Amino acid sequence: MALLEVEDLNVRFYTEDGVVKATNDLSYQIEAGERFGVVGESGAGKSVTSLALMRLIEEPGVVESGEIRFKGQNLLDLEYEEMRQIRGNEIAMIFQDAETALNPAYTVGEQISEAIRVHLGLNEEAAKERAIEKLESVGIPDAPQRYTDYPHQFSGGMQQRAVIAMALSCDPDLIIADEPTTALDVTIEAQILSLLEDICTETDTAIQLITHDLGVVAEFCERVMVMYAGHPVEMATVEDLYYNPQHPYTVGLMSSIPRIGDNRDRLQTIPGRMPDLIENPPGCNFHPRCPYAEEVCTRMEPPLVDVETGVELEEVASDQQTAACLEHTGDLQKGLDYTVTVREETSMEADGGVTDE
Amino acid sequence: MSDSEPLVRAEGLKKYYESETDFIDRLLGRRSWVKAVDGVSLEIQEGETLGLVGESGCGKSSVGRTLLQLQEATEGSVYYRGTDITELSSSELRDLRQDVQLIFQNPQSSLNPRLTISDIIGEALDIHDIVDDKQRRDKKIKELLDRVGLNASHANRYPHEFSGGQLQRIGIARALAVEPDFIVCDEPVSALDVSVQAQILNLLEDLQNEFGISYLFIAHDLSVVEHIADRIAVMYLGKIVEVGTPEELFSPPQHPYTEALLSAIPEPDPKWEPDRILLEGTVPSPIDPPSGCSFHTRCPRVIPPKDFAFEQTEWRSLLDLRLRIVDRELSLDKIAADSDSQGMDAALRDLFNIPQPLSDPQAEDILSEALSHLEEHDFEAAEEILSEAFVSPCSVHEPELQQIEHGRAACHLYDSRYDDGSIEPEVRP
Numbered sequence: 092m093a094l095l096e097v098e099d100l101n102v103r104f105y106t107e108d109g110v111v112k113a114t115n116d117l118s119y120q121i122e123a124g125e126r127f128g129v130v131g132e133s134g135a136g137k138s139v140t141s142l143a144l145m146r147l148i149e150e151p152g153v154v155e156s157g158e159i160r161f162k163g164q165n166l167l168d169l170e171y172e173e174m175r176q177i178r179g180n181e182i183a184m185i186f187q188d189a190e191t192a193l194n195p196a197y198t199v200g201e202q203i204s205e206a207i208r209v210h211l212g213l214n215e216e217a218a219k220e221r222a223i224e225k226l227e228s229v230g231i232p233d234a235p236q237r238y239t240d241y242p243h244q245f246s247g248g249m250q251q252r253a254v255i256a257m258a259l260s261c262d263p264d265l266i267i268a269d270e271p272t273t274a275l276d277v278t279i280e281a282q283i284l285s286l287l288e289d290i291c292t293e294t295d296t297a298i299q300l301i302t303h304d305l306g307v308v309a310e311f312c313e314r315v316m317v318m319y320a321g322h323p324v325e326m327a328t329v330e331d332l333y334y335n336p337q338h339p340y341t342v343g344l345m346s347s348i349p350r351i352g353d354n355r356d357r358l359q360t361i362p363g364r365m366p367d368l369i370e371n372p373p374g375c376n377f378h379p380r381c382p383y384a385e386e387v388c389t390r391m392e393p394p395l396v397d398v399e400t401g402v403e404l405e406e407v408a409s410d411q412q413t414a415a416c417l418e419h420t421g422d423l424q425k426g427l428d429y430t431v432t433v434r435e436e437t438s439m440e441a442d443g444g445v446t447d448e
Numbered sequence: 449m450s451d452s453e454p455l456v457r458a459e460g461l462k463k464y465y466e467s468e469t470d471f472i473d474r475l476l477g478r479r480s481w482v483k484a485v486d487g488v489s490l491e492i493q494e495g496e497t498l499g500l501v502g503e504s505g506c507g508k509s510s511v512g513r514t515l516l517q518l519q520e521a522t523e524g525s526v527y528y529r530g531t532d533i534t535e536l537s538s539s540e541l542r543d544l545r546q547d548v549q550l551i552f553q554n555p556q557s558s559l560n561p562r563l564t565i566s567d568i569i570g571e572a573l574d575i576h577d578i579v580d581d582k583q584r585r586d587k588k589i590k591e592l593l594d595r596v597g598l599n600a601s602h603a604n605r606y607p608h609e610f611s612g613g614q615l616q617r618i619g620i621a622r623a624l625a626v627e628p629d630f631i632v633c634d635e636p637v638s639a640l641d642v643s644v645q646a647q648i649l650n651l652l653e654d655l656q657n658e659f660g661i662s663y664l665f666i667a668h669d670l671s672v673v674e675h676i677a678d679r680i681a682v683m684y685l686g687k688i689v690e691v692g693t694p695e696e697l698f699s700p701p702q703h704p705y706t707e708a709l710l711s712a713i714p715e716p717d718p719k720w721e722p723d724r725i726l727l728e729g730t731v732p733s734p735i736d737p738p739s740g741c742s743f744h745t746r747c748p749r750v751i752p753p754k755d756f757a758f759e760q761t762e763w764r765s766l767l768d769l770r771l772r773i774v775d776r777e778l779s780l781d782k783i784a785a786d787s788d789s790q791g792m793d794a795a796l797r798d799l800f801n802i803p804q805p806l807s808d809p810q811a812e813d814i815l816s817e818a819l820s821h822l823e824e825h826d827f828e829a830a831e832e833i834l835s836e837a838f839v840s841p842c843s844v845h846e847p848e849l850q851q852i853e854h855g856r857a858a859c860h861l862y863d864s865r866y867d868d869g870s871i872e873p874e875v876r877p
Contacts, residue, residue, distance in 0.1 A: 132641035133612075232729075232772070235779045246730045247504070276503035276668060278727045281712040285726065303641060306714030310722075329718035347646035348716055349675035351698060357653070358646035358675065364611050433717075 092163055093120035094297050095144070095265060100157035102139050102148060109369040113139040113152070115321045118395075122409060123264065124295040126288075128312030128329075130302060130344075134365045136321040137301045141267045144299075145184055146174050161265070180210040183258035187270035189250035193242040199253045200226070200238030203260050210261045225256040229286060248279035252286070259290060269301045284311055305348060309333055314409060317341050320366055320376040323395055327412035334431060337398045337414040339381045342429050375417065383418075383427050393417045453530050454491035455662050456515065456630055461488045461524035463510045467735055483734045484510040486686035487524070489849075492630070497656065497663040499677030501670055501709070503731055507686040508666045512632040515664065516548055517541055528630070546576050549623035553635035555615035559607045565593070565618055566603035572625040592621040596651060613644035620651065624659075632664045637672060649676055670713055674698070682706050685734055685742040692855020703857040704749045728768065741860065744842035745771055751860055753838045754869040757808045761801075763840075766815065769800045770834045773827055780825055792823040811838075841866040 098118050104111040114136045121127045129137050142148050144159055146166060159166045161182065166174065186192040194202055203222040207213055213221065219238070226234035229252040242250055251271065258266055268287070272280040288311060291298055300312060308315055308329065315332050317325040317340065325338040336342050346359035363380045366372055372379050378388040394403050395415040407413055417423050463485040473479070484507040492498045500508045513519045515526055517533055525532045533544060552558035559568055569589050572578075579585045590600040596617040607615060616636060623631055633652065637645040653676060655661060667673050673680055674694045681691040682705065690703040697706060708725040715722065727746050732738055738745045750767060752758040758766075772778050780792070787795035796819055797804050806812040814837045821829040845866070847858040860866040 132643060233777045233779055235782045236777070248730055277670070277712040277714075278503060278708060279730065280714070281724060281726060284714070285724075304714065305642075305716040309716045309718045309720070310714045333716065333718050344642060345716060347643045349646070349649070349671045350716070351671045351674050351710070351713065353675075355675075357650050360646040360650060361643035362647075364613060364644065 094123040094125075094162065095121040095299075096158070096160040097140075097144070098158045098160070100140070100143060100159065101155040102136075102143050102152060103155045104152040106151060106369075111368045112371060113321055113368060114143070117157070117321070117323060119316055119323065119326065120407065121265065121297050121299060123297055124291065125297050125314065125409070126291055126312045127297070127299050128302065128308040128315040129299060129318060130305065130308055130315060131318035132303060132344075132365055134320075134368065135318040136368075137318055138269055139321075140318075141184070141269050141299065141301055144267060145178055145182060176210070179206055179263075180261045181263050182265045182267065183261070183263040185251075185254055185258050185266060185268040185271045187273050189247065189254045189274070190242065192254050193250060195242050198239050198241055199245065200240075203253070203257045206257055207260050222256075222260065225260050226253065228259070228290075229253070229256045230282070231256070248275055248282065251275060251279075251283055255283070255286065255290075259294075259296075262294065263296060265297045265299065267299045267301070270303070271300070272307060273302070273304070280307070287311070305333075305345060317344070320371055321368060322376060322415060324377065324416070325412075325414040326395070326407065327414075328410055331412045334433065335412070336431070337412060337419065338416050339383050339427060339429075340377050341414075342427075343380075343382075375415075383423070383425070385417075385423055385425065387422050387424075388417060391417060391422060393420065393422075396420055453527075455494045455496075455529060456492040456664075457490070457527040458511075458515060459489050459525050459527070461485055461511065461514055461526065462522045463507070463514050463519060464522045480735050483686050483737060485514065486734075486737070488683075488686070488688055489524075490681060490688065490691070492662050492664060494629070494662055495656065495660045496679065497665055497677045499673035499680040500664060500666045500683060501668060501673050501680060502683035503668065503709075505731055505734065506683045507734070508668075508683050509634055511683070512550070512634050512664055512666050516550055516632055517544070518550070542575075546626045547628050548630045548632070549626065549628040551616075551619050551623050551631060551633045551636045554639055555612060555619045556607070558619060559615060559622075561607050564604050564606055565610075568607075568618065569593070569622050569625050572622055576626050578626065588625070592624055593618075595624065595655075596621045597647075611644075613640055613647060616640065616644075616648055617651065620648075620655070624655065627659070628661065630662045630664075632666070634666045635668070636665075638667060638669065645672070652676065670709060682709065685731060685737050687742065687858065688849060689743065689859070690855060690857040691849065696855035699854070701853055701857075701862060703859045704747050704861070705743050706857075708748070738843070740841070740843040740845055741847050741858075744840065747842065749861060750842045751840050751866055751869050753840050754871075756811045756838070756869075758811065759807055762803060762806060765800045765802045766806075766811075766834075766838065767840070769796070769802065770831070770838070773822070773831050773834065776827055778822075780822065793819045796822065814838075839871060840869060841871045844871050 100114050100117040102113040104113055117140060131137050143154055148154060154167060200222050203225060204218040207218040207221050223234045223238055231237055231249060231252055245253060272283050275283060287298065290296060302308060312329055314328050316323050319340050325341050332341065336345065343361040347361060349358055361380050366376060374389045374391050375393050378384040393415045395413050396403050396419050398412050398414050398419050401419050401421060404413065418427050464481040464483055467480045467482045488511055500511060502508045514521045521534050525534050566589050569592055570585055573585055573588060579588055589603055593600045593603060598614060598617050637648050640648060665673060665676055677694065679693050680697050681688045684705050690697060690706045698710060708727050711722060711725045725748055729746055732745055744750050748764060750764060752763040783795050784792055806815060814833060818830040818833045841860050847860050849856045849858045852862040
């Protein structure tokens with residue numbers, strides 16, 4: 092049994108314009124201590140997925156169907172109070188914007204202590220001590236002094252560290268990090284990522300990292316799910332995904348990143364944009380933007396299948412690669428036509444990269 | 449570089465903002481200045497793209513805005529085709545806006561939600577009297593929309609009906625309406641998804657090839673800048689620390705800051721093992737930037753002082769300790785409590801990764817004396833001893849941009865005068 096099992100999750104938002112299908116039959120598992128990445132562009136349903144895990148979907152959104160099993164227990168069946176006990180205690184969340192995640196009217200230390208008092212039932216003094224310990228563990232210099240600082244006295248990177256300290260305060264088993272480094276500069280991003288990596292290894296905490304940055308995923312994650320229009324389109328280990336991508340959307344994403352040291356005059360682009368999720372295109376959602384789309388793609392919705400056998404899997408082993416493209420069920424006539432070139436390491440640049448031929 | 453006058457040239461550009469002070473401070477005349485731009489000189493040739501990169505708060509957007517005189521420069525001059533535009537009257541400036549334009553980072557907030565697309569673009573045409581009759585105005589707007597890859601029949605829609613990438617195209621069409629020669633692009637793609645980002649970057653390049661526009665391309669993402677720019681300038685705390693073509697900039701020798709920035713970019717390649725240079729701490733406050741080279745407080749290659757045989761990492765750790773003592777940011781009680789009877793000296797060395805003993809015996813004596821003062825919570829004495837004994841040229845002399853093997857960098861590592869860590873006698877404090 093995996094730590095987290097999401098099965099056929101369907102989240103819907105009932106808006107005036109119509110029903111927004113934010114996630115569609117989404118299934119995935121995260122093992123204990125695993126670093127799992129969720130990638131996709133804005134509107135792919137990444138954040139909705141993480142909010143659903145925490146049961147934080149608000150009106151007009153509802154979890155229409157599906158199960159979210161955490162340690163075997165379906166979170167969707169829990170009472171409000173029971174869920175509160177899990178939130179922050181066993182599953183913690185790190186948000187993109189640390190400044191808005193912290194309450195400006197309380198000191199940083201007090202906000203962390205509060206979580207500790209509520210969840211672990213420690214008294215004021217013990218909670219303070221633990222909070223200082225956690226602030227130190229995320230690399231805040233002079234933590235006893237900074238404990239009484241207000242959020243505005245922290246820099247952006249420090250605020251994110253404080254939010255991480257808060258997430259760690261009750262030793263959770265799963266951390267959901269929603270774009271934790273997007274608002275930060277690269278030098279600070281590098282600090283935060285290496286901090287998260289250390290925490291993961293030391294405490295055997297699983298992390299679900301949501302990001303749009305393929306560089307961050309390559310560096311941090313062990314397994315990745317690529318999402319498009321509320322569907323998972325590809326799921327694989329990072330190595331498989333980067334060196335042997337099996338879905339045209341993954342290929343498109345990777346070839347549109349500018350890389351240092353490549354001398355391409357023009358970047359590859361994915362024409363058009365993500366559908367609005369109210370009226371998803373029929374068949375494969377990606378077909379209007381897919382360079383390899385055929386007539387069959389407009390009719391038939393591709394299942395997420397094992398790329399080698401073309402069979403849908405009940406339970407996906409962590410080293411299996413699955414993709415939702417008709418190529419793998421044998422329904423495409425011309426097939427996919429791209430090659431992956433891995434650049435040789437030179438003094439300055441790194442290798443890896445996908446180019447369409 | 450050609451000898452002719454560049455299209456845009458800035459000389460010794462400074463932009464200071466008054467920092468928020470309270471009433472009493474103002475009453476007593478205590479004012480402090482945020483030195484957002486602190487002496488920047490740059491030039492942009494016709495048809496050239498100059499990339500400007502740096503972390504948040506380094507002053508890159510302020511450079512863009514002062515170049516266009518959207519903000520008055522505190523000091524320095526900006527020349528556009530040889531004319532100093534800091535001297536222009538406001539009506540002359542308005543005429544200038546036909547030639548220079550700006551594209552903003554956030555298209556949602558830079559387009560008026562109550563105007564249709566055709567009015568947003570038409571406004572620029574009207575203000576500068578570019579077309580007089582209605583029919584030609586409509587035709588021109590349609591042409592512009594077409595040129596940036598939008599459906600011309602959408603001209604009567606409102607901004608909220610478009611996606612982020614499309615809005616950015618509208619922003620570009622608006623800038624193009626007056627047929628400018630120079631556009632400042634302030635983070636034009638950082639709010640966009642990668643696939644859309646690539647579309648916009650390609651569009652900007654096409655427009656440059658077609659109309660010969662020069663860009664100042666401001667961004668925090670080095671790989672984006674490398675892709676689009678002919679030359680790149682790297683900024684740190686209001687100053688340009690290195691400038692050169694992408695090839696020059698990305699091959700050693702480099703400014704240590706450029707090196708660290710480059711190494712921090714996460715590569716989309718799982719097997720890539722980075723030689724990552726982790727910069728400690730955050731960017732210092734631009735109100736009171738560090739003395740000498742403003743990067744010396746974080747620089748991993750800061751030059752060790754003369755007369756001591758330091759290992760590089762040793763010296764860096766020692767300098768970190770000194771900076772923390774100067775800022776009084778050490779909770780000695782807590783350190784003492786955590787030290788499990790190993791003593792303050794050892795606990796502090798532990799905390800800062802300073803070896804016991806230092807490789808240089810003379811330096812070791814000085815350090816242990818300073819540490820013994822800390823044991824008695826005497827910060828002043830410790831600070832005095834360390835500051836007196838260990839003086840690096842990096843903390844004393846301000847580096848200037850100078851030619852290095854390729855490109856130009858502001859760093860003492862490439863200045864033979866400071867090779868041995870000595871400092872010029874006349875400026876010794």
